[in-house]
Amino acid sequence: MSRGRTQEAVFRVLMLLSLAVVTVSLVGIVAVVLVKGAPALSVEMLTRTPTAGYYMGGGGGILNAIVGSLLLAVSATVLAFFFSIAVATYLQPEFSSSRPANAVRTVLDLLWGIPSIVYGVICFVIMAFVGIGTSLLAGIAALTLLEIPIMTRVMDESMSTVIPELKVSAHVLGSNPAETAVNVVWKQAGPGILSAVLLAFGRGIGDAASILFTAGFTDFIPRSLLDSAAALPTMIFFLSTSPMPEVRGRAYAAAFVLLVLVLVVSVVSRLLTKRLSRYVVK
Amino acid sequence: MNPQIITRDLNVWIGKHHILKDVNVSAPRRKITVIMGPSGCGKTTLLKCFNRLIDLTESVKISGKVIVDGEDIFTPGVDVIAIRKKMGLLSQKPYPLPMSIYNNVAYGLRIHGTRDRSTLDDKVKHYLEAVGLWEEVNHRLKEPATALSIGQQQRLCLARGLAVEPEVILCDEPTSALDPVAAKKIEGLLVKLKADYTIILVTHVLRQAKKIADNVNFIYFGEIVEQGPAEGFFAHPRERLTQEYLYGDVGY
Numbered sequence: 364m365s366r367g368r369t370q371e372a373v374f375r376v377l378m379l380l381s382l383a384v385v386t387v388s389l390v391g392i393v394a395v396v397l398v399k400g401a402p403a404l405s406v407e408m409l410t411r412t413p414t415a416g417y418y419m420g421g422g423g424g425i426l427n428a429i430v431g432s433l434l435l436a437v438s439a440t441v442l443a444f445f446f447s448i449a450v451a452t453y454l455q456p457e458f459s460s461s462r463p464a465n466a467v468r469t470v471l472d473l474l475w476g477i478p479s480i481v482y483g484v485i486c487f488v489i490m491a492f493v494g495i496g497t498s499l500l501a502g503i504a505a506l507t508l509l510e511i512p513i514m515t516r517v518m519d520e521s522m523s524t525v526i527p528e529l530k531v532s533a534h535v536l537g538s539n540p541a542e543t544a545v546n547v548v549w550k551q552a553g554p555g556i557l558s559a560v561l562l563a564f565g566r567g568i569g570d571a572a573s574i575l576f577t578a579g580f581t582d583f584i585p586r587s588l589l590d591s592a593a594a595l596p597t598m599i600f601f602l603s604t605s606p607m608p609e610v611r612g613r614a615y616a617a618a619f620v621l622l623v624l625v626l627v628v629s630v631v632s633r634l635l636t637k638r639l640s641r642y643v644v645k
Numbered sequence: 646m647n648p649q650i651i652t653r654d655l656n657v658w659i660g661k662h663h664i665l666k667d668v669n670v671s672a673p674r675r676k677i678t679v680i681m682g683p684s685g686c687g688k689t690t691l692l693k694c695f696n697r698l699i700d701l702t703e704s705v706k707i708s709g710k711v712i713v714d715g716e717d718i719f720t721p722g723v724d725v726i727a728i729r730k731k732m733g734l735l736s737q738k739p740y741p742l743p744m745s746i747y748n749n750v751a752y753g754l755r756i757h758g759t760r761d762r763s764t765l766d767d768k769v770k771h772y773l774e775a776v777g778l779w780e781e782v783n784h785r786l787k788e789p790a791t792a793l794s795i796g797q798q799q800r801l802c803l804a805r806g807l808a809v810e811p812e813v814i815l816c817d818e819p820t821s822a823l824d825p826v827a828a829k830k831i832e833g834l835l836v837k838l839k840a841d842y843t844i845i846l847v848t849h850v851l852r853q854a855k856k857i858a859d860n861v862n863f864i865y866f867g868e869i870v871e872q873g874p875a876e877g878f879f880a881h882p883r884e885r886l887t888q889e890y891l892y893g894d895v896g897y
Contacts, residue, residue, distance in 0.1 A: 528738070528740045529743070532734075532741075532805075533752075534701070535729055535734040536729070537727075537757060538753075538756050542756050550742075551743040642745065642789045643743050644741060644742070644791050645791065
């Protein structure tokens with residue numbers, strides 16, 4: 364066999380192995396969660412809040428955590444979106460020269476790497492200073508801060524790939540930089556912008572550490588922004604630390620619900636991406 | 646009649662490179678002025694000076710004047726948007742905007758304030774007809790512009806440029822990415838359009854220059870070597886460099 368062919372074969376095997384690792388882990392996680400959580404899955408679980416004895420095997424469900432998670436993650440993602448799209452657009456060469464823009468990018472990369480518990484603690488300190496307790500509002504704030512660097516950087520990357528000639532085409536028609544950004548850059552980078560939103564949402568809905576200090580935990584569905592809120596990750600944490608196998612099963616069932624939520628959002632955004640890609644210039 | 650565009654001792658440096666050296670050219674109204682020369686000798690840079698697209702290039706230094714309709718467009722405080730609106734640009738490759746065929750033409754109209762749906766419809770139809778595209782696309786105006794063939798895309802880009810009602814059309818080797826049939830259509834359109842527009846055509850295709858030029862400027866490494874009316878230029882080139890280029894010894 365020639366050298367080129369050997370190389371080709373080696374890389375093919377390596378690629379297949381990597382694919383196998385990824386696929387097996389995904390299937391493994393879903394299988395374990397499903398097998399261990401199936402006995403605990405029920406309509407009651409999805410539609411009721413926990414009773415006092417729920418964590419000891421009593422009746423009720425995790426509706427508080429499902430609603431809490433959605434409220435927290437959706438609000439945080441919406442808020443982060445407005446910040447991120449503004450910052451990402453401003454980082455483009457029509458608005459910023461490359462040196463300060465790259466400095467901001469480095470800062471965002473650093474922020475991306477900060478463990479979420481740190482965001483939680485910082486927000487906790489601010490909350491103590493302002494004088495509000497654990498609440499939905501504080502949880503949303505922490506998650507928003509956590510999501511902004513991720514969303515901004517991914518949006519920025521996708522806007523950076525818009526070829527200059529496309530922007531020039533718009534400039535030549537007498538379009539100013541802002542009009543070009545909104546009408547051309549956002550449209551062309553649309554699928555990338557959506558991926559950014561999805562990635563940040565995934566991070567937000569799955570994060571427990573930043574929620575723990577800020578949103579707190581409660582058995583009830585929050586009725587105002589200042590009420591504490593439960594979330595699926597924190598619910599999973601409390602259930603899975605139980606000594607009772609039956610209750611630990613409930614943790615797996617809750618994890619399954621979280622997986623399904625993320626999956627639904629992914630599929631919906633996939634469909635949306637297809638729509639957004641229609642006009643993209645390749 | 647005064648030429649619409651005149652340059653006076655135009656010099657352009659990009660970084661340390663002296664791209665254009667004391668360039669004096671003029672583009673008379675309603676004529677096709679060709680800027681010809683081998684690749685990489687400053688033709689595109691010169692074109693970018695006319696609509697101040699050169700502003701988007703980093704570390705660029707300019708001296709001299711570019712006078713459009715009697716006004717130096719590099720004077721501080723000049724309305725760049727108004728200058729660009731006055732000049733359509735047809736680039737080497739068509740770059741349709743990421744929107745539908747209809748919206749590609751309507752975009753320029755919208756940003757300059759036309760909102761009324763039926764006015765937009767009329768104008769889109771008018772300009773698509775002007776470039777001979779209406780018959781081909783009127784049943785699929787909502788499709789993405791990228792669904793068109795590359796030759797059709799180039800004509801769409803021309804229609805989009807015409808829609809903002811420019812006075813000048815700048816063409817930067819507009820046929821270099823096209824097949825001969827599509828190229829011929831563009832050449833035919835330019836000849837037709839010179840009745841209403843001042844056209845500046847950058848090209849290194851000799852055949853094209855011979856066929857449609859009224860005036861020719863031959864540029865070589867940033868300097869104008871020879872210029873004049875097309876007939877004389879091609880029949881009796883005075884300079885040695887021009888002769889070598891015309892007979893195939895320089896460039897390509």
